[in-house]
């Protein structure tokens with residue numbers, strides 16, 4: 001895959017100008033190519049050899065596509081060097097709470113991950129390498145091509161810690177939001193981090209994307225046991241960072257039976273949230289690498305949510321998506337999962 005997939009209109013224009021195109025022709029070429037890549041009605045087709053060069057480089061990678069009965073689709077995407085990352089297209093149907101169906105693409109930002117969270121399959125892989133912006137954008141393009149429409153939401157919650165690959169993630173966001181291309185509004189993009197404190201200020205400053213922080217525990221020892229990253233940056237440091245955020249931060253809390261699902265845990269979480277501009281996402285644990293860890297009953301999950309709400313905390317209970325195809329949170333295994341029938345998606 002060529003890096004053109006990871007280029008903004010300005011960068012594509014600059015590339016064409018450096019090869020002799022006039023500013024007007026370069027802009028027209030960039031807009032045409034971005035519109036075509038996004039599958040939207042393209043403006044008039046420019047002429048010239050540069051277009052042929054660009055078009056040839058916008059082929060999508062091969063992917064195995066597996067659909068869950070709940071509407072979720074998991075893509076195992078094979079990159080040029082043979083590495084495999086996973087992308088998940090999540091469907092949320094119309095419901096009492098939602099008047100329109102909603103599609104979200106969960107993209108990976110790394111092959112594997114160095115952070116080693118205990119309940120995460122990706123964490124078991126270790127880090128192989130960072131993805132380029134082009135490889136990140138291509139995942140969205142694959143999902144859009146599959147769906148025949150541009151999903152409105154993107155979450156960086158697939159394989160990898162986005163803040164360990166911040167430059168390429170920010171570049172991918174810049175491409176995804178291009179009005180002449182995929183045109184995903186930045187506020188509909190969410191970057192999830194396990195709490196890489198020194199890079200969070202920069203993330204807040206350089207993008208208007210939503211930020212989600214994986215919290216999971218507010219007892220320091222318990223958080224260190226679940227998330228090795230907590231040995232490096234303390235909870236007060238993380239909280240201080242969240243307190244400075246310029247907009248609402250989502251706090252992710254994976255509910256694990258007998259670990260962090262008691263009323264006392266809800267009260268401690270409410271205490272952590274007091275005075276912060278945050279919303280809490282409660283995610284019942286999906287089956288993962290530790291067989292002894294499992295999700296609490298739905299009744300317990302709802303009781304936990306109610307206890308938070310009674311304390312004045314905005315808390316949503318997230319239903320699992322894609323569990324049957326290994327596409328739910330914490331289940332993405334990439335190269336560990338053998339690819340079956342490849343589908344050339346490009």
Ligand code: SF4
Pocket residue numbers: 113114115116117120121122123124158159160161194
């Ligand atoms: S949860 Fe995220 S940060 Fe933690 S190991 Fe998995 S991919 Fe890495």
